[in-house]
Amino acid sequence: MPRFRQTSEILKLMTKKQDIRDIGIIAHIDHGKTTMTDSLLAEAGLLSPKIAGEARALDYLEEEQKRGITIKTANISLLHEIGGTQYVVNLIDTPGHVDFTGKVTRALRAIDGAIVVVDAVEEVMVQTETVTRQALEERVRPVLFINKVDRLIKELKLTSDQVQNKLLRIIRDFNNLIDLYGEPEYKEKWKVDPAKGTVAFGSALHKWGFTIDIAQKKGIKFSDVVEAYQKEHWQELQKTIPLHEAMLNMVVKNLPNPIEAQKYRVPKIWKGELESEIGQAMLNCDEKGLTVICLTSTQMDPHAGLIATGRVFSGSIREGDHVYLVGAKKDYRVQQVSMYMGAFREIVDKIVAGNISALLGLDLARVGETLVDFAYKDSMIPFERIKYVSEPVITIAIEPKHPKDLPRLVDIMHRLAIEDPNLVATINKETGEYLLSGMGELHLEIAVKFLKDYGGGLETITSPPIVVYRESVGGQGIVAIAKSLNKHNRFWIQVEPLEEKVIEKIEKGEIVEEMGRKRIGAVLYKEAGWPTDEARNVWTIDEHKNILVDLTKGIQFLQEARDMIIAGFRWAAQNGPLCEEPMRGVEVKLMDVQLHEEPVHRGPAQIMPAVRRAFLGSFLTAQPMLIEPVYKIGVSVPHQWVGEVTGIITRKRGRIVASEQKGPVTMIRGFIPVAETFGLSAEMRSATSGHAFWQTQFDHWEKVPENVALTVIEEIRKRRGLPPEIPKPSQFIDEA
Numbered sequence: 041m042p043r044f045r046q047t048s049e050i051l052k053l054m055t056k057k058q059d060i061r062d063i064g065i066i067a068h069i070d071h072g073k074t075t076m077t078d079s080l081l082a083e084a085g086l087l088s089p090k091i092a093g094e095a096r097a098l099d100y101l102e103e104e105q106k107r108g109i110t111i112k113t114a115n116i117s118l119l120h121e122i123g124g125t126q127y128v129v130n131l132i133d134t135p136g137h138v139d140f141t142g143k144v145t146r147a148l149r150a151i152d153g154a155i156v157v158v159d160a161v162e163e164v165m166v167q168t169e170t171v172t173r174q175a176l177e178e179r180v181r182p183v184l185f186i187n188k189v190d191r192l193i194k195e196l197k198l199t200s201d202q203v204q205n206k207l208l209r210i211i212r213d214f215n216n217l218i219d220l221y222g223e224p225e226y227k228e229k230w231k232v233d234p235a236k237g238t239v240a241f242g243s244a245l246h247k248w249g250f251t252i253d254i255a256q257k258k259g260i261k262f263s264d265v266v267e268a269y270q271k272e273h274w275q276e277l278q279k280t281i282p283l284h285e286a287m288l289n290m291v292v293k294n295l296p297n298p299i300e301a302q303k304y305r306v307p308k309i310w311k312g313e314l315e316s317e318i319g320q321a322m323l324n325c326d327e328k329g330l331t332v333i334c335l336t337s338t339q340m341d342p343h344a345g346l347i348a349t350g351r352v353f354s355g356s357i358r359e360g361d362h363v364y365l366v367g368a369k370k371d372y373r374v375q376q377v378s379m380y381m382g383a384f385r386e387i388v389d390k391i392v393a394g395n396i397s398a399l400l401g402l403d404l405a406r407v408g409e410t411l412v413d414f415a416y417k418d419s420m421i422p423f424e425r426i427k428y429v430s431e432p433v434i435t436i437a438i439e440p441k442h443p444k445d446l447p448r449l450v451d452i453m454h455r456l457a458i459e460d461p462n463l464v465a466t467i468n469k470e471t472g473e474y475l476l477s478g479m480g481e482l483h484l485e486i487a488v489k490f491l492k493d494y495g496g497g498l499e500t501i502t503s504p505p506i507v508v509y510r511e512s513v514g515g516q517g518i519v520a521i522a523k524s525l526n527k528h529n530r531f532w533i534q535v536e537p538l539e540e541k542v543i544e545k546i547e548k549g550e551i552v553e554e555m556g557r558k559r560i561g562a563v564l565y566k567e568a569g570w571p572t573d574e575a576r577n578v579w580t581i582d583e584h585k586n587i588l589v590d591l592t593k594g595i596q597f598l599q600e601a602r603d604m605i606i607a608g609f610r611w612a613a614q615n616g617p618l619c620e621e622p623m624r625g626v627e628v629k630l631m632d633v634q635l636h637e638e639p640v641h642r643g644p645a646q647i648m649p650a651v652r653r654a655f656l657g658s659f660l661t662a663q664p665m666l667i668e669p670v671y672k673i674g675v676s677v678p679h680q681w682v683g684e685v686t687g688i689i690t691r692k693r694g695r696i697v698a699s700e701q702k703g704p705v706t707m708i709r710g711f712i713p714v715a716e717t718f719g720l721s722a723e724m725r726s727a728t729s730g731h732a733f734w735q736t737q738f739d740h741w742e743k744v745p746e747n748v749a750l751t752v753i754e755e756i757r758k759r760r761g762l763p764p765e766i767p768k769p770s771q772f773i774d775e776a
Contacts, residue, residue: 050117050379053128057325057394058297062351064132064147066175067157068167069735072187076157076244077133079283080118115349115380115396120288127292130396134171144171146407146461148178149426150336150351150396152305153295155287156214157244160188160206161196163702164213166674166709166735172214173221176230177427179305183239183294184214184232185287190243193269196704200263209702211239238294240286248277249286298325298394302353309334312421318412321354327392331355331363333399333411334423339459340494344376346458347385348405349398355413357397358390364417368404371414375401407461427549432464432477433669433714433738434505436484438491439474441499449474452494456487463487479738481505481718506759507715509752510584510624510667510741511616513537517662519631520773522654524646528636530774531605531647533654535662538587538625542568546585553581574629580606586613586626597635597642604644605630608651617656617767618664619756624741628655657772666749668713671736675708677728682706684727692716693745711739715752 053059065073118129132151134144148154154175158168175182186207192198198206215231222230232238234252242249250260260281268274302325306314313319321329335350357363357377364371378385378398391397402411410422440449453465453476464477478484484505492498516536523530542564545551551563561576568575577590579602588609592598613623636642673694675685679701685708686696694712701707712720717736724732744752757764 049119049126050128051388053119053126054395055327055392057299057327059125059127060130060297060394061127061153061291061295062130062151062298062301062394062396063153063155063291063295064134064144064151064180065155065157066134066144066148066171068159068162068165068171071157071159071162071165071168072244073157074133076155076185076187076283076287077131079244079247080129080131080287081116117379117381118288120292122289122292127288128395129288129291132396145174145178145426146336148174148180149309149334149408149423150349151180152298152301153181153183153291155185155291156182157185157187158210158214160186160210160241161191162676162705162733163206163210163707164217165676166672166737168214169217170737172217176218176221176223176226179223179226179301179308181226181230181295181301182218182232183290184211185240185242185249185290186210187242187244189241189265190246190269190274193266200261200266203266204262207241236294237290240290242281242283242286243277244283246274246278247283248274248281249283250281251286251290254281254286254289302394306353309424310421311424316419318354318416318420324354325393326354327356327394329354329393330413330416331357331361331411332413332420333357333397335405335407335409335411336426338405338407340455342494344400346403346405347398347400348402348409348411349380349396350411352391352393352395352397354393356390356392357399362414363402363411364414364420365402365404366410366412366417366420366422367406368409370404371417372402374399406458425549425552427547431738432462432479433508434480434484435475435477435508436488436505437473437503438476438488439501441501445498448498449491449500452491452498455494456490460487477508480736505718508669509619509621509744509756511618511621511659512623512625512665512667512741512743513659514663514665514743517658517660518769520654520657520661520769521775522650522657522772523774524642524650526636526641526646528641529646529650530632530634531630531650531654532632533651533658534629534631535655535658536627536629537662538585538627539568540625542587543585543625546581551581579630580609582610582613584613584622584624586623586628588628588630590630592630592633595633595635597637598633600639601633601635601642601647604647605633605651607644608648609655611648612652612655612659616664617660617772618666619753619766620760620762621666621756623659624667626659653772653774656767657769660767660769660772666744666753667741668715668744668752669738670711670713670740670742671717672739673708673710673712673734673736675724675732675734676702676705677708677732678704679706681728681731682708685724685732688720688723688727692720693748712736713742714738 065077067073115132118131120127120129132147134147156172158164192203218227218231237251237253240249240251258280268277303323306322322332332353333350335348337349339347341347359374359377361374363374376387377391378387380398385398408426412420440446457463457465462479466475476487478487488502491500513535517534519532519534521532551560557576557578560578564570564575565572574589579588579590581587609628616623677685689696689710689712692712693716694710696710698709699706
């Protein structure tokens with residue numbers, strides 16, 4: 041492992057928190073994040089300037105180099121000097137493809153500022169909007185780099201005035217995103233402005249860039265840049281206005297250090313008592329306080345085991361420290377502490393508050409986990425859940441080519457799910473299916489490639505990708521009664537749709553089970569208008585946004601049976617009656633219960649199946665429906681092919697919501713069902729002669745049209761070996 045010459049200098053500066061910047065680079069795919077990062081590495085002496093811009097140094101996985109895209113996040117620490125002061129820039133390069141959005145979300149928890157990169161030709165795209173929204177939700181302050189300005193001159197042949205007008209439009213559109221998604225307190229403060237130095241312009245490929253401040257100091261005008269390209273002297277721009285200087289100056293001068301950032305970020309991501317010892321240590325980024333780390337990444341190393349990466353919010357971490365994982369409820373001794381230098385980890389003595397560390401020896405560590413000094417294990421409130429903007433909507437069935445490899449396949453699927461929480465590995469013991477669900481086709485394609493690599497050439501057979509559906513209800517069902525098998529216990533259950541605003545609050549993390557009944561009740565009563573008895577009696581919220589509410593009064597033995605009733609609710613919600621897809625957005629009301637006085641007659645085998653049957657019975661009387669995932673789609677296409685693009689989208693059950701002319705191209709925005717996107721690439725390329733650029737991203741769930749739903753349900757039931765007919769409510773409901 042190479043020993044980087046900067047490591048010792050960086051370690052000395054890590055205690056000077058006012059001179060630290062924890063930042064990420066975020067953008068739409070192919071807008072130039074990794075190319076720009078190369079220039080920063082070259083300036084730090086970590087990469088030859090000759091290959092910067094082409095090396096993609098932080099894309100160190102073979103698959104990334106082969107495909108020319110970033111798949112995982114990569115961390116590195118850089119030194120930068122301004123006015124005689126040395127600064128440490130802890131940098132995270134993130135993926136731009138929508139299928140890897142979850143990795144961006146996790147990286148944002150560890151950083152305080154972000155460079156948002158936008159292609160000057162394509163302008164603000166779908167994923168630009170997504171990553172900016174994610175950053176603002178985590179209170180990560182953005183600055184803007186408008187990349188590929190050279191293309192405006194060389195390819196589009198724009199004049200100096202036209203270039204400036206286009207750049208001003210990009211800045212306006214970006215600030216509109218801050219207006220739309222920013223919190224009121226930060227909207228105006230965080231809007232970018234070239235005059236304030238929060239916008240840079242340049243070409244990452246040609247390694248030049250400038251802010252208005254640098255341009256004024258060096259006497260450079262836009263007309264000079266245009267002239268440099270017209271006369272083929274653009275190489276001189278690398279020397280006059282080097283990209284690294286513009287980017288790192290902008291970061292150091294405009295993005296916050298950890299002491300500043302944690303004062304406003306901690307209240308957003310941690311809901312404990314801010315006046316407590318723990319709260320004060322984190323608010324002040326106190327390296328002498330107790331150790332608190334939020335883990336943001338985990339990966340399995342074949343030699344070292346699980347590597348957990350996280351942001352140190354207070355205290356310090358060193359080898360041998362006795363720590364506690366709040367979620368896993370387990371204590372450990374840290375085996376090794378290191379810092380990242382791209383593909384490598386440098387072992388260090390300790391990492392202090394305000395920095396990013398990698399730890400060995402925490403085998404149950406997971407993304408989003410809270411690590412605390414063992415002495416504070418009983419008083420630590422965990423960090424807020426990391427909230428993802430998307431969810432797995434496509435599934436493949438996977439099996440080993442040779443049955444003897446089955447245990448290895450299961451083990452590696454489990455390993456992949458640990459590294460990437462947006463990959464869901466499911467083993468259906470009844471059907472014998474091994475399923476892998478992900479964000480999109482590319483996400484699953486890469487996962488299967490990693491399965492093979494991690495398994496030492498493990499050969500697998502995969503099914504074509506299929507869409508993940510959900511089951512829901514459109515109205516209120518009857519109060520259904522179900523008896524236990526021994527007839528000694530009865531349950532009365534009624535279901536109805538959960539209001540959309542409640543589902544949104546669950547998705548945003550404003551309602552989570554860990555809040556406790558009192559806080560959940562307050563939110564549902566005040567903000568969603570729920571009746572008091574329903575609001576204060578939520579028993580559980582499952583992963584698919586279904587809620588179980590207890591409306592019973594004075595039932596004997598109910599508390600003893602509670603966990604079994606919840607298990608029955610989750611069992612039913614996981615496999616709906618239409619075609620065994622998970623349910624979504626259903627409120628389940630426990631109206632009444634009769635329980636036998638003898639414990640032996642009210643065990644799990646009696647209670648769970650009865651609760652499940654009552655739930656399914658009421659569900660089937662509540663206008664049951666199949667709902668499907670819908671993508672938001674953004675297409676950038678020259679004007680002459682606009683008709684072809686809109687035709688394809690509408691033909692595929694999609695709808696157009698906006699069409700805006702941006703210079704020589706038109707930006708089309710709309711929605712399209714995920715089920716209709718298989719084969720979209722070939723069709724779009726054929727219809728536009730390869731001139732259309734687009735991206736899709738999961739946006740919402742929508743009811744499947746009835747004529748389509750019946751066919752889909754029939755196909756899913758057939759695939760799962762279920763009887764062709766949807767069961768009747770009477771199959772689940774008993775007489776009173």
